[in-house]
Amino acid sequence: MTDRQGIGIVRSGPDLVKYTTAALVHQRSRATDIHHVTSSPPPVSLQPRSWSWTRTLLILAIAAITTRCATAPRPSPQPPVRPPSDTLTLRVEVADGDDRRIQTIRLEDYVRGTVPAEMPLAEPDAAVAERLARLQAILARTYALAHRGRHAHQGFDLCATTHCQVYRPPDRQPAAVARLVAAAVDRTRGLIISDGNGPIQALFHADCGGHTSSASAVWGGSAPAYLAGVRDSFCLTTPRDDWRLALDRDHLRRILNTTSDTAVGRHLDQIAVLTRDPAGRATRVSVTGEKHVVVRGERLRAVINRQLGPRAFRSARFSVEQQADRVLFSGQGFGHGVGLCQTGAIVQARHGESVAAILAHYYPGTWLAPHPAAAVQPATVERRHRPRLTRR
Ligand SMILES: [Zn+2]
Ligand SMILES: [Zn+2]
Numbered sequence: 001m002t003d004r005q006g007i008g009i010v011r012s013g014p015d016l017v018k019y020t021t022a023a024l025v026h027q028r029s030r031a032t033d034i035h036h037v038t039s040s041p042p043p044v045s046l047q048p049r050s051w052s053w054t055r056t057l058l059i060l061a062i063a064a065i066t067t068r069c070a071t072a073p074r075p076s077p078q079p080p081v082r083p084p085s086d087t088l089t090l091r092v093e094v095a096d097g098d099d100r101r102i103q104t105i106r107l108e109d110y111v112r113g114t115v116p117a118e119m120p121l122a123e124p125d126a127a128v129a130e131r132l133a134r135l136q137a138i139l140a141r142t143y144a145l146a147h148r149g150r151h152a153h154q155g156f157d158l159c160a161t162t163h164c165q166v167y168r169p170p171d172r173q174p175a176a177v178a179r180l181v182a183a184a185v186d187r188t189r190g191l192i193i194s195d196g197n198g199p200i201q202a203l204f205h206a207d208c209g210g211h212t213s214s215a216s217a218v219w220g221g222s223a224p225a226y227l228a229g230v231r232d233s234f235c236l237t238t239p240r241d242d243w244r245l246a247l248d249r250d251h252l253r254r255i256l257n258t259t260s261d262t263a264v265g266r267h268l269d270q271i272a273v274l275t276r277d278p279a280g281r282a283t284r285v286s287v288t289g290e291k292h293v294v295v296r297g298e299r300l301r302a303v304i305n306r307q308l309g310p311r312a313f314r315s316a317r318f319s320v321e322q323q324a325d326r327v328l329f330s331g332q333g334f335g336h337g338v339g340l341c342q343t344g345a346i347v348q349a350r351h352g353e354s355v356a357a358i359l360a361h362y363y364p365g366t367w368l369a370p371h372p373a374a375a376v377q378p379a380t381v382e383r384r385h386r387p388r389l390t391r392r
Contacts, residue, residue: 130183131355132345141199201224208335283297
């Protein structure tokens, strides 16, 4: 509630000043008119007829002014000031079967549709479920604000898949889930994770396998300090779901040939991990065939999953074994491994850890804050993304 009130105060200040100024101007003009009329003596004339006309005009003028002032519209009361996150909208590409269309969704409604799609909430302890719903609401809101316009070149802000965040319309949620999520969204309304420069890139994944990774190690380039990677002993306390993927060598070759940076040509001879980051994720992988290429582990995962689905090659924390006609991958964790580990966060929530403490563990150097109004003007979204429907 604190953040909600805070935003209300920020927004209501200028509006209050505007209202007060308008009322004063109105009162002042009314007083000036009356003073002018009553203090001006009628012109003196030696001709009674002319004096009579002037007096008539004066009476009519007083009547007109009095009538105008009496019926002049008073400033109407301002509507309740709403926090910026209530008025901000996102353009989201939503799939309904094979039909894909762009919907304009208010930010907080988008968060309501994202929370249960991205976080398992079926906890036996209601307090834990409530904590996890609040945690995911803050994550979803922060992620959406930081990644608005990710699909600007396609005419919308965010897709509704794991590429951005999974979103499903809130009106399709079971009643108990809908109540839980609505309460969590309301309690965190407008709240984001900040490093002092607005919403952070609140990346998250299912299971880090014991250590999150630096964003720069996984994707290259520079990364903010809060995405440098942390040790996570919490997810390791849950039953492990290590994964294996065995692929026929020729099948794997055809998959690798679907994109230029992993293409090996007419035969595939060997795949070997060259380097790993401190979390154990493969950062450079050698792929040798008719051609030889070196790719990031996360890139190899993405190319294979594009053909086989997101649950096939679950993480870049893997080992590879060469067999005669096939290649066997085995690994730990699920997801890219950057930012918050949801499995570890669930364990911490079950231990009674607060939402703020859990977020601070995975995004060190950040804190919770109401998002700044200046950064979320709806007009910015509307200008950047022209409304149009797409079907693909
Ligand atoms: Zn996307
Ligand atoms: Zn973890």
